[in-house]
Amino acid sequence: MQRLLYFSIVLGLFIYALQACNWAGSEATEEKMPDQVSYNFHVRPILSDKCFACHGPDANKREAGLRLDIEEEAYKALKENPSAHAIVPFKPEASAVFLRITTTDSSQLMPPKSSNLPPLSAYEIDLIEKWIKQGAKYEKHWAFTPPVKSKVPEVKDEAWPINDIDRFVLATIEEKGMKPNEEAGKERLLKRVCLDLTGLPPTIEMMDKFLADNSSNAYENVVETLLKRPSYGEKMALHWLDVARYADSHGYQDDNYRSQWPWRDWVIHAFNKNLPYNKFITWQLAGDLMPNATKEQLLATGFNRNHKITEEGGVIDEEYRVEYVTDRTNTFGKALLAVTLECAHCHDHKYDPFSQREYYQVFAFFNNVKEKGIESTVGGPETYAKKPLMEISNDDVKNILSFVNKQDTDRLIVSVMGDRDTLRKTYLLNRGVYDAHGEEVEAGTAKSILAFDKKYDKNRLGLAKWLFDKENPLTSRVFVNQLWQQFFGRGIVKTAGDFGMQGELPSHPQLLDWLAVDFRDHGWDIKRLVKQIVTSATYRQSAVVSTDKLKKDPENKYLARAPRYRVPAETVRDVVLASSGLLVKTIGGPSVKPYQPPGLWEAASSGRGILAKYTQDHGENLYRRGMYTLIKRTVPPASMAIFDASSRDQCEIKRLNTNTPLQALVMLNNPTVLEASRVLAAKLLQENNPLEAKITRAFRLIVCRKPNEKEINLLSTYYNSQLKVYQDMAKAEKLLAVGEYPMPKQIDKTKLAAMMTVVSTIYNLEETITKT
Known part of the structure; x- marks a missing residue:
């Protein structure tokens, strides 16, 4: 039976994938030629895929001296044939590029066979031809142009929009020949917004109150309540922990413990007090450099010390120090600018206009930290944080850092940022090799994004000011897109970590820019932006999908329905603990070690340090939220890894x-799920009500809606069949033995099982752990 079930699941997924491919293919064949061909949105993606590897920004890989990503280079005479030009505006028949992509001579056809790239499709060739006929006008890459607050579009269905977000979305939906879904039912909508804003399911009391409230602002009141809950900060922090590669171990072979969790407590606190995004980032980048820096601002800089650190004897100090600076540089590019800056570590970027020299100019901002590649090998508490560091005293917790959940009097230290008194020289590293010094460089940024003006100091604080300059085209767009991704499962730009030439184009470019400018102009207010999104009609739609919509938009790119996908790994755990009543809602503090299959750490450990052996926690620590589970980088928590949680390596x-x-x-075998099932079952049996009422309560607590009659009948029948199975007391006791939470003494074990x-x-x- 299990094999049959598994085969059915795999076959179903395979059929769905085939259908999706067919639908996607049919949609592509139906593409209409635009009236006005845009370089950014039509031509550049083709050139980027098929041409830029040999004719793009990377001078070292450039063929025939031809560069197609810059207007003046593409227009000028060919190096190998001065009488010809790659592109001649208005004249495709005189443009070598057009002739080479349409030729029937295989030795002349571009891209060449040796590139292993497929030839251009007929539609792509027609696009390029029309673009040249219209003047072959180049445009600066959309992401490197400062956003402008677009005019809110007019729509046919004036009754549907709730706020301006909806007008942008509806305009696209109508353009694609679709209609938006109706609003989701109140129970599903409540579950959705509770999971999205707090990571926890609604209580039955919340459900009853919302169902009974027929006022026009009932939903808005729920949103306001959720935004004020401490669990909001925990849910928002979860994404940022992935971005910041936060973990509880150093990450290399010995992988010993690190005491970086006070920084995690600060992130939760920052979201709960709604610290504006510009301060949230500036403190993390350069809190130590701010005038009269507070201990809170210094703690925030732990963001830049969350990278992997070695404690291996015999390593080369400078090699690993450079590795740490590289990590910080790459994280800066990916997290805050959404560009693949790391691709310029060894050579000029092959697709984006970032030179290797510019990479090391950004590198220079992070190269002056008072740190070593190897400070100490595995040992006691003094190795849990690496210099530069800060110590958090009990007095600090009572006064300045009250949000840090320091539970004992032990010494608590955290790795933070701190620069040297003298400037360390930075060199371009030939081929990225740590000791292959090339030319010396000064701190700076990529000119294609925004030149680093003399008005900024050449340190991390100056870099933060550059980041939040009104002319910076990326900062606001990138965060707005990441936030959108958290609520809809995909960003307006699907490649949320890559806004460059190889990234996907935004599905709603005007909406992205409108949101980016609106967010910036309203003081970088994160809660305001969150509220805008979750109160929109776009967010409130039903997730039901028709065959027609699935065919037209299989990825839900245009948002004519709400998304449907599995909740994050940590939320799976939180749903189970909260619905059973086991959840301990304590915020922050040292990470905990709940149930885990035996032997995992020991099999992958060097045998040194306190994380060499897994020592499970007991009591309340078994029932903390998923975000507090200790993450050992080399052996991340097994159940969370299966749900694709981040290992926090990068x-x-x-x-x-x-x-x-x-x-x-x-879900079938995890001790926490089984223990939660036992605990909730015991609570239900202690209630003086009929079986149907007990099942209804369990269903509402877990699935967050009332079950229908068929569901109640099926579960009631199943319960009665299980009563017969567990007349065998040995079977019952074996099933009930899971977990450490005490069982009521006077309870019928057959009924409990x-x-x-x-x-x-x-x-x-499936519905239990799926956002619908």
Whole structure:
């Protein structure tokens, strides 16, 4: 039966993938030629895919001296044939590029066969021909042009929009010949917004109150309530921990413990007090350089010390110090600018206008930290944080850092930023090799984004000011896109970590720019932006999808329906703990070690340090939120890894949305899920009400809606069948033995085992851990 079920699942996924491919293909064949061909949105993606590897920004790989990414280079006479030109505006028949992509001579055809790239399609050739006929006008890459607040578009259906976001979305939906979905039912909408804003399911009391409230502002009131809850900061922080590669171990072979969790507590605090985004980032980049810097601002700079650090004896100090600076540079580019800056580490970027020299100019901002590549080998608490560091005293916690959950009197130290008194020289590193010094460079940024003006100091604080300059085209767009991704499963720019030439084009470019400018002009207010998104009609839509919409828009790119996808790994755990009543809502503090399969750490450990052996926690620490589970980089928590949580090895902007058979095995066998099933079952049996009422309560707590009659009947029948199975007391006691939470003494174990299997079944419904 299990094999049959597994085969059915795999076959179903395979058929769905084939259908999706067919639909995507049919949509592509139906593409209409635009009236006005845009270089940015039509031509550049083709050139980037098929031409820029040999005729793009990388001078070292450039063929025939031809560069097609810059207007003047593409227009000038060819190096190998001065009488010819690659592109001649208005004249495709005189443009060598057009002739080479249309020739029937295989020795002349571009891209060449040796490139292993497919030839251009007929549609792509027609686009380039029309573009040249219209004057072959080049445009600066859309992401490197400062956003302008677009005019809010007019729409046909004036009744649907709630705020301006909806007008941009609806204009595109109508253009694509679709209509938006109706608003989701109140129960589904409440579950959705609770999971999105707090990572926790709504209580039955919340459900009843919302269902009974028929006022026009009932939903807005729920949003306001959720934004004020401490759990909001925890949910918002979860994404930032991925971005910041936060973990509880150093990450290399010995992978010993690090005490960086006070920085995580600060992130939660910052989101809860709604620290403006410009301050949130500036403190993390350069809190130590601010005038009269506070301990809170210094703690925030732990962001730049979350990278992997070695404690291996015998390593080359300078090699690893350079590795740390490289990590900070790459994280800066990916997290805050959404550009693949790391591609210029060894050579000029092959697709984007970033030279290797410019890479090391950014590198220079992070190259002056008072740190070593190897400071100390595995040992006691003094190695838990590496210099530069700050110590957090009990007095600090009472006064300045009250948000840090320091639970004992032990010494608490955190790695933070701190520059040397004298400037360390920075060199371009030939081929990226740590000791292959090329020319000396000064701190600076890529000119194609925004030149680093003399008005900025050449340090990290100056870099932060550059980042939030009104002329910086990326900062606001990038964060708005990341936030949009958290609520819709994909960003307006799908490649949220790459706004460059190889990244995807925005699905709603005018909306992205409108949001970016609006966010910036309203004081970088994160809660305001969150509220705008979740109160929109776009967000409130039903997730039901028709065959027609699935065919026209299989990825839900145009948002004519709400998305449907599995919640993050940590939220899976939180849903189970919260619905069963096991969740301990304590915020912050040292990370905890809940149940884990035995032997995992030991099999991958060098045998040194306090993380060589997994020592499971007990009591309340078994029931903390998923975000507080200790992350050992070399052996991340098994159940979370199966749900595709980040290992925190490096900056991660987006997790995979997956649904695999292994995840079903976790839900069926994980001790936390089974223990939660037992605990909730015991509570239900202690209530003086009929079986149907107990099942209804369990269903509402877990799935967050009332079950229908068929669901109640199925689960009731299942319960009665399980009563017969667990008349065998040995079977019942074996099932109930899971978990450390105490069992009520005076309880019928047969009934408890039967009810536990019913609750476990509800936990294993796809709907339970799916956002709909």
